[in-house]
Amino acid sequence: AQTVTQSQPEMSVQEAETVTLSCTYDTSENNYYLFWYKQPPSRQMILVIRQEAYKQQNATENRFSVNFQKAAKSFSLKISDSQLGDTAMYFCATIAHSGNKLVFGAGTILRVKS
Amino acid sequence: SQTIHQWPATLVQPVGSPLSLECTVEGTSNPNLYWYRQAAGRGLQLLFYSVGIGQISSEVPQNLSASRPQDRQFILSSKKLLLSDSGFYLCAWTFGRHNEQFFGPGTRLTVL
Numbered sequence: 001a002q003t004v005t006q007s008q009p010e011m012s013v014q015e016a017e018t019v020t021l022s023c024t025y026d027t028s029e030n031n032y033y034l035f036w037y038k039q040p041p042s043r044q045m046i047l048v049i050r051q052e053a054y055k056q057q058n059a060t061e062n063r064f065s066v067n068f069q070k071a072a073k074s075f076s077l078k079i080s081d082s083q084l085g086d087t088a089m090y091f092c093a094t095i096a097h098s099g100n101k102l103v104f105g106a107g108t109i110l111r112v113k114s
Numbered sequence: 115s116q117t118i119h120q121w122p123a124t125l126v127q128p129v130g131s132p133l134s135l136e137c138t139v140e141g142t143s144n145p146n147l148y149w150y151r152q153a154a155g156r157g158l159q160l161l162f163y164s165v166g167i168g169q170i171s172s173e174v175p176q177n178l179s180a181s182r183p184q185d186r187q188f189i190l191s192s193k194k195l196l197l198s199d200s201g202f203y204l205c206a207w208t209f210g211r212h213n214e215q216f217f218g219p220g221t222r223l224t225v226l
Contacts, residue, residue, distance in 0.1 A: 033213055033214070035214060043152075043202055043220050043222075044217065044219055044220065045204060045206070045217035045220075046217075047214055047215075047216065050214055089155075091157065091158070095213045096213075097213070099213065100146060100163060100165060100171075100208075101160060101163065101173075102148075102160075102213075102215055104157050104158050105157065106156070106157045107156075107157050109155075
């Protein structure tokens with residue numbers, strides 16, 4: 001079975017600064033994917049970034065990047081130049097390559113302050 | 115491009131009344147479809163998923179049911195709502211080979 005742990009229930013950051021959200025996971029799968037989703041106050045779930053476990057290179061999407069440490073089963077999200085619109089709940093998730101079900105963490109509420 | 119629709123956006127129902135939430139996907143065929151429930155400020159709980167027409171897998175035993183009468187249509191139902199059924203219901207579908215899920219806008223259900 002897969003599990004995802006987000007140990008930070010809430011975080012805050014000043015506008016334009018950098019923040020890192022933590023995520024650890026456990027899986028017995030060899031091939032899997034990792035994701036970060038963002039849920040703003042509108043509650044629409046938005047895919048932020050995807051990492052394929054067999055790729056060593058960390059994924060990057062504009063101001064969002066990950067630090068993927070496969071041996072440590074860690075998948076943190078770094079948000080650079082934080083913007084007010086980044087205020088949201090962030091969920092880490094994983095799924096096996098051949099799986100049907102995403103496993104989500106409990107989420108981290110991020111507040112960007114002006 | 116692919117889009118996913120959910121309706122209604124908001125629903126207020128009395129205890130004991132029936133429920134029908136609908137989710138439809140456009141622009142793809144044979145997607146995997148999912149129903150999640152989310153309590154306020156909490157994570158997502160997978161309720162049902164479907165890999166094809168008429169194929170439903172239930173994750174949590176409760177008074178809800180799901181059906182997939184057409185390839186791109188997924189329906190969440192209840193014969194008699196409970197107070198504990200209140201929450202935010204999200205439909206999602208799987209796109210492409212990376213198993214990433216894309217979510218609909220959600221339905222906010224309040225049972226009084």
